[in-house]
Amino acid sequence: MPVVDTRKVDAGIAHVPGEGAPALAVGDTVTAELDWDRRYRHMRVHTALHVMCSRVVGGVTGGQIGDGKGRLDFDLLPENVPDKDALAGVLNDLIAADHPLTISWITDAELSSNPDLVRTMSVKPPMGAGRVRMIRIGDAVDYQPCGGTHVKSTGEIGRVAITKIENKGKQNRRINLALVD
Numbered sequence: 757m758p759v760v761d762t763r764k765v766d767a768g769i770a771h772v773p774g775e776g777a778p779a780l781a782v783g784d785t786v787t788a789e790l791d792w793d794r795r796y797r798h799m800r801v802h803t804a805l806h807v808m809c810s811r812v813v814g815g816v817t818g819g820q821i822g823d824g825k826g827r828l829d830f831d832l833l834p835e836n837v838p839d840k841d842a843l844a845g846v847l848n849d850l851i852a853a854d855h856p857l858t859i860s861w862i863t864d865a866e867l868s869s870n871p872d873l874v875r876t877m878s879v880k881p882p883m884g885a886g887r888v889r890m891i892r893i894g895d896a897v898d899y900q901p902c903g904g905t906h907v908k909s910t911g912e913i914g915r916v917a918i919t920k921i922e923n924k925g926k927q928n929r930r931i932n933l934a935l936v937d
């Protein structure tokens with residue numbers, strides 16, 4: 757029975773089954789199975805978006821991850837809008853350099869006193885538990901708070917393409933990325 761949606765609810769995370777699922781009672785035991793191939797593509801795309809974020813000069817105003825592709829919206833000055841093939845080249849070089857990802861933790865207070873660490877204006881960093889999970893790529897490729905799933909090093913992403921850069925308002929540009937392999 758596939759899970760068709762996952763939502764944050766007061767009690768935690770709700771996994772929503774597809775139509776025709778058997779009715780469950782409180783206390784029933786269920787076994788969940790991860791669709792690893794799909795998850796791994798999500799991890800590769802998500803990590804690729806970190807790399808992209810590190811090389812585009814503007815705040816992130818939105819984003820989405822799909823199967824094998826993803827996008828980020830940036831608040832970009834006209835002179836900072838990248839050429840899509842040039843950007844793909846820069847990203848593929850960083851990916852091929854196989855930079856390791858490392859996880860560390862800082863306190864909520866440390867993050868609050870370093871607001872520049874937060875690149876995404878639309879998604880709040882995972883604060884509130886007293887400490888914040890930080891993701892670093894290489895020594896200085898990218899460093900930002902994130903609660904998501906990532907690959908261990910950029911080489912796992914494989915080649916990417918920038919499929920299109922869309923105009924989404926005055927200074928808003930949507931940069932779409934896809935896995936090539």
Ligand SMILES: [Zn+2]
Binds near residue numbers: 891905
């Ligand atoms: Zn992340």
